[in-house]
Amino acid sequence: MAEQKKLVETEHLKTYFPIKRKILDYVARKPQKYVKAVDDISIEVYENEILGLVGESGCGKSTLARTILRLNDPTDGKIEFNGTDITHMSNKELKPMRRNMQMVFQDPYSSLDPRVTIGDMLKTELLYHNLCKPEQVHQRILDILTEVGMDEEATKRYPSEFSGGQRQRIAIARALAVDPQLVIADEPVSALDVSIQAQILNLLKVLRKDHNLTILFITHDLSVVRHISDRICVMYLGKVVELGETEDVFNQRLHPYTDILLRSAPSLDPRNRAKKALIEGNPPSPIDLPPGCRFNPRCPYATEECRTTEPELKDVGNKHWVACYHYQDHSNVKLTL
Amino acid sequence: MKDERNLLEVEGLCIHFETNGYDVQAVQDVTFSIKKGEAMGFVGESGCGKSTTSRAIIRLLAKNANIPAGKIIYKDQDVLKMSQDELRKYRGKEVGMIFQEPMTALNPVLTIRTQMYEQFRGKDMSKEEKEKRAIELLRLVGIPSPEKRLDEYIHQFSGGMRQRAMIAIVLAGEPKLLIADEPTTALDVTIQDQIIKLINNLREELDMGVLLITHDLGVISQVCDKVAVMYAGFFVEETDTLTLMAHPMHPYTKGLIDAIPNGMTEELKPIPGNTPSLIDLPNGCPFSPRCFMCEEICTKEIPPMVEVDPGHFSRCHFAERMRGYKGVIDLDEEGKE
Structure with a gap:
């Protein structure tokens, strides 16, 4: 694979x-x-x-995304966007950068202003960033709406007049209007029904190709993430535990947490019913973290080493990173419970 | 099979809501039965009437609902004709219900103990017996240190623990039938896995009937013996879970299964369009505008529920054409793991 250009890079980022x-x-x-x-x-x-x-709720995936966009201020570390250090930029300096990074939120019912028509919303955005002349605005809006599968009629209507799937299309249109490089999609399909969810996933894939977009896709739904992502980053309690190409991560599941997470998804085959849950208990509180590896209290393989020193995220070949002392290919391992 | 008699029988149930002069036909001609110890599932998208049906069973419908036709028979008793007094004995003691949001379903200003004791009302139990039983139940659902948690409030529990606490409170009434309305939708996969296993084990131990309502076919597969697919208030397909996953006989079921990302296909096949408004249903088959094999008759006549195979019902004029379509699992292959 050719060396890919980095769009976003974080270094020892802490929030x-x-x-x-x-x-x-x-x-x-x-x-x-x-x-x-x-x-x-x-x-x-x-x-x-x-x-x-x-990752599970509370593992910091949304916070990480928001910190990259500087919606949360980092405590320590460095964020680079397109080669520019944006860690300590002021809001004024950030304004021109914001155009290049947009966000699609989970709940399209609360992320759109209920008192502004779709047309006005997109117009404000285009003019704010001086992206086109006032006389071209209308045409530009129509182009964007067509791309996400909506028509001209939508410009005069309010968000409340649309269904969940349509609103999510509008939210995507809003993100795309400014022609960004990076789109962060925070659980964009988890509030939608399965049949609508598939429409939105397909749309995101097409838009990625047409606009040369980079998408950071946050989700807790593993089947969705497998379908849409090129690479996967698994997080647990504020740390990355595994990172690699989608199929590598799904097939090898080097980290025990990844393995348990993947096995926890309910199988569609009624004949595969296990008696016992794969993992008991909840993730520990992110305030009082256990010493050593954060996963050790719930890990079936934990040893003394895991309880004292925290493992580093290391490259195990083929751009596959894992943070575990006892990582192994879990695809053929039978869990004894 | 031990007890062949039906615990619950619902026959030709129709539920309409009156809102702003509109007649919303939420549930139409629904017929099913649940035996002792049997688990049935309702699956469908939002607004398909699955929750409305379940609420009708414990008579929790809003005031503007009316039931123009149909019967709900619980152990030879007509639920729709019950007096308030009879309902009080029926709810909780015969049929218990767990909801999606424990935070809104339980009372935030009462301790778990108080809410648990409410279930013991009318039973001849001493204080010590009550406490013993309450602790026993909390332990049964897997809440650690139940003696301490009994005097806590629901907000002091984590998401998964809240759901467990609600299940424990419902179980205190020793219901013969447990209705679970999206019990795991708000939870993480690992916690969902725990709750699924918990419901399965309780059902086996206490020989309860279970009615599970969800939009997730995976959860259905893991819990239910038989399943009904609902669309726009109708049952469109009903059969045992294994057959449904292997050989769906209704185009909507096929669409639902195809829309789940399975990691194999590059592009998902969503069902085109949106779910119809219940105020203004299309003529004929409600699914016809979105159906890939719609013909003239479909837009004119509502298809009857026909038995395509023994115990396998489909509401489609052309159900026979679905024969040979492979679902998500292969019956010839052994179940994995």
Whole structure:
């Protein structure tokens, strides 16, 4: 494979949220605690790829995406977008950059302003970024709407007049209107019905090709991520545990967490029913993390080493990264439960 | 088979809602039965009437609902003719219901203990017996340190634990039939896996009937013996779970199965169009505008539910044409794992 151009690069990125202290904590001089939503993540997003970000709720995938867009401020580390360091840019400096990075949110019912027609919404956006002359705006809006499968009539209507799937198309149109390089799609299909979900996934794939888009696709649905992504990044409690090409990750499942996550998805075959759940308990709180590997309290393979020192994310060949001392190809391993 | 009698029988049920002068036909001509210890599933997209049907079974419909036709018989009792007094004995003790959102279904200002004890009302139990039983139930659903958690409020629980707490409270009434309305939709896959296994084990231990409502065919596969596919208020197909996954006989079921990303196909095959509005259903078969094999008769006559194979019903004029279509699993192949 030829060397791909990096669009986004993060280096040791950290986003911590401080926890509000009670007055007694000040008196007792208890140290300030943090929720470590993103803890030391270094990833690269290449141009024109779809990178799937998966993990359970609360693992920091949305925070990571929002930090890349500078919607959350990073605590430490560095974010580079297209070769420019944007970690400490002011809002004013960021404005021209924002055009290149757009976001599609999960819930199309709350991400569109209910009191603005679709036409006005897109117009405001195009004029704000000075993307076309006022007399061309209408034509441009029609072009964008056609691309996402809507027609001219939509420009005069309000978001409430559309169904969930149509609203998500509009949200995508809004993101595309400014001709961005990077689109972050945060669970864009999880609020939709299966038949509509497939329409939106196909649309995103087509748009990626036509616009040379880079998409960071956040989801908890593994079948969706397998379908749409070129590479997958699996997160657990603020850390990347496995990163690699989609099929490699799905077939080899080097990290035990990836394996359990993939096996947890309910099988469509009623004959494959297991008696016991694959993994018990919940992820630990991101405030009081266990020492060593974060997954060790729930991991079937944990050893003494895992309980004391945290494993590093390392390349195991074929651009496949994993953070585990005991990584192995899990595709043929039978879990003994 | 132990007890061949039906626990619940629903016959020709129709439910209409009156809103703003419109007559919304939410459920039309629904017939099914559930035996003791049997698990049935309803699957369909939002607005197809699956939740409405389940709510009718415990008479929880809104005031503007009316039932112009149909019968709901629970153990020789006509549920639709029950008095408030009879309903009080029926709900909770005979039929229990768990909802998608434990946070809204349970009372946030009462402790788990109080809500659990409500279920014991009318039973001749001493304080100690109640406490013992409550702790036993919490342990049964897998809540750690139940003695402590009994006096906590629902907001102190995590998502998966909330769902477990709700299941425990419902089980306290010792229902013979458990209705679960999207019990795992808001949960992560690993937690979903735990809840599925929990429902399966409880059903076996307590010999409960289960009615599971979901939009996820995977969850259906893992829990249900038989399944009904709903579309725009109609049952469009009904059969045992294995047959449905292997040989669907209705074009809508086929569409639903094809729309699930399975990692094999490059492009998904979504069902074109959107679900119809229940106020203004298309003439004839409700699925006809989206159906790939729609013919003239489909736009004129609502097809009857026909038995295409013993125990396999399909509501399609051309169900026979679906013969030979392979679903998502192959019956000749052994189930994996």
